[in-house]
Every structure is written in structure tokens, then in C-alpha cells.
Amino acid sequence: MNFIIQTSELTKTVKGKSIVSGVNLNVGKGEIYGLLGPNGAGKTTIMKMLTGLILPTSGAIMLFGKPFSETSKEGLKRVGSIIEYPIFFEHMTAMENLEIHCEYLGYYDKKAIRQALDLVQLAEIEDKKVKDFSLGMKQRLGIARAAITKPELIVLDEPTNGLDPIGIKNMRDLIRTLNQEYGITFLLSSHILGEIEQVADRIGVIQDGQMIDEVSLSDIRMQRTDYIELLTSNVQKSSFLLEHELRISNIKIVQDQRIRIYDGDITPSQITKLLIAHEIEIEEIQKHTSTLEDYFYHQIQGKG
Numbered sequence: 001m002n003f004i005i006q007t008s009e010l011t012k013t014v015k016g017k018s019i020v021s022g023v024n025l026n027v028g029k030g031e032i033y034g035l036l037g038p039n040g041a042g043k044t045t046i047m048k049m050l051t052g053l054i055l056p057t058s059g060a061i062m063l064f065g066k067p068f069s070e071t072s073k074e075g076l077k078r079v080g081s082i083i084e085y086p087i088f089f090e091h092m093t094a095m096e097n098l099e100i101h102c103e104y105l106g107y108y109d110k111k112a113i114r115q116a117l118d119l120v121q122l123a124e125i126e127d128k129k130v131k132d133f134s135l136g137m138k139q140r141l142g143i144a145r146a147a148i149t150k151p152e153l154i155v156l157d158e159p160t161n162g163l164d165p166i167g168i169k170n171m172r173d174l175i176r177t178l179n180q181e182y183g184i185t186f187l188l189s190s191h192i193l194g195e196i197e198q199v200a201d202r203i204g205v206i207q208d209g210q211m212i213d214e215v216s217l218s219d220i221r222m223q224r225t226d227y228i229e230l231l232t233s234n235v236q237k238s239s240f241l242l243e244h245e246l247r248i249s250n251i252k253i254v255q256d257q258r259i260r261i262y263d264g265d266i267t268p269s270q271i272t273k274l275l276i277a278h279e280i281e282i283e284e285i286q287k288h289t290s291t292l293e294d295y296f297y298h299q300i301q302g303k304g
């Protein structure tokens, strides 16, 4: 895979306190990568190091395949970002804010400004000053500003923070559009799995400044294990019948009276019929489908 960002043992220590430690992060070209972790886990600090806002204490960053360092920030021209909250000139309109930004970058293109405002659906409200914008509108204007130069990578720190459900959906659609239609790679952060799950291709789980897992969502979906759990007073006879009558080989006795059956082709009703026919009492039978939450919960527990 062609990587846009790769870090090796990225570490940040402030006044002797470890904030980010030994993070190896790999963002592939064209991916939407989600950094997932609770508040204070170190996500913003990682993003600040990747966008040159702060220096790492140790470790290395490769941006677009080249070393990114204090003296070599060439790659940043190809990156748009919103770290923490987007700050604007509040007494100016969206258009005026983008004009100033473009002048500052030496990239003045009136057409690009219009296109960016169209993209985030702010073109119609030309006269409104930013101070009268909702949080969702400000976030969208922030994306317009980050996207205006058609960067290859956009870094967004908690882009849905504080948005209502409609605002969250609009933000998700916007990220997807920019990713699919313009081929822009995204690095996003969030503390909510349900949100990141809906948009990301790959997730990096950050806890206490460490990367505890980096995994593609399609891989997790393949690994999910569904099972049927049976509660019966006659575990021995039930197991025997399941193995010999239904030819199930993957059975686990988890507690005295509980059996888990890992076989995707068998249904609870087949099991029920068999056991009733042999006069075995079933106290409970239930199909369990493991969720992404289960997966990450186990990952986090494993490291705890």
C-alpha cells in the first residue's frame, strides 16, 4: 500500500509527563483513517505533531513518503487541517474569510473559493457574518478552508464535536464526498466508536498515549464471531447430542450450565427441536452477534 502518513515510535513528553508514546500509525492513500480514543488519550497531540504545530520528543514521521521534520515541512503544502476548533474572523462573511486565507497562502482563485463554499453548502448565505453562524456552519466553513487548495490529505480533529444528529450526518456525507470524488485522504479523530465506524476504512485505537490497535474495519467484520448460547441443566448429554446428531464440532462449555455453539449454519430452532426430542430441559437459548464495541472492548481490556 502507498502510505500518506507513517510514524515510527512517535513520542511526546511534556515536563516529564508522557502524553504520546511509541505510536506507529499508518495512513494509506485514499483511506479515511479514524483515530479513536477517550478524551485526553493523546489524539490532538498526535495530530499537532503530524501537522507541524508541535515537535515530537522522539520518533519519526514520514509524510507522502518523505521524512517530515522541523527543517523539512515541504509535505504540509499538500495538507489541509482543522485542529481543535476552527478560528475565523467573526465579523466577516464566509467568503471574506476564505479570501483572506487564500491571500495568506498566495493561492488566490475566486473560482476555487466559490466551489469550496458550494461544496459545504454555504454559498447561498453570502452576507451572513461568521459570528451569526451555528457550530455546524463553522465546522463546514472550516472544511471549506481546509479543502480549498485541493489538498491530498485533510486532518480533522473531532469534526463532529458539538454537532446535532443532522449536522453529524452532513459532516459525514461531506467527508465521504471529498474522499470519493476528489480522492482526498482523511485522518479524523473521535471519541465515539459509532461515529467513526460509519465513515472510516481503518481505525487506530489510542489509549493513554499509546496505539493499542490499528485495524481495517473490513478485517474486523470478517473476524466477528457469532454464537448460540444455551443454558441447560444437562450439559453433558446436550453436548453429546449436539456433536453426534447435529455434527457440531465447535462447542465450548463456558460455565457449569452454559454451552456456546460456534457454527454459523445451525439455528437455535434446530437445537431446540433436538434437545426437546431427547427430553432435555432448555432454560434459555439465545443467538449472540458480536459488535464492533465487543471487539474494541476486548482490545482495551487486553491492554488494561
Ligand SMILES: Nc1ncnc2c1ncn2[C@@H]1O[C@H](COP(=O)(O)OP(=O)(O)OP(=O)(O)O)[C@@H](O)[C@H]1O
Pocket (backbone or CB within 6 Å): 014, 019, 037, 038, 039, 040, 041, 042, 043, 044, 045, 046, 158, 191
Ligand atoms: N502542552 C501540554 N502540557 C501538559 N499536558 C498536556 C499538553 N498537551 C496535552 N496535554 C495532556 O495530554 C493529554 C492528551 O491530550 P490530547 O489533547 O492530545 O488528548 P485528546 O485525545 O485529543 O483528547 P481531547 O479529545 O480531550 O482533546 C491530556 O491529558 C492533556 O491534558
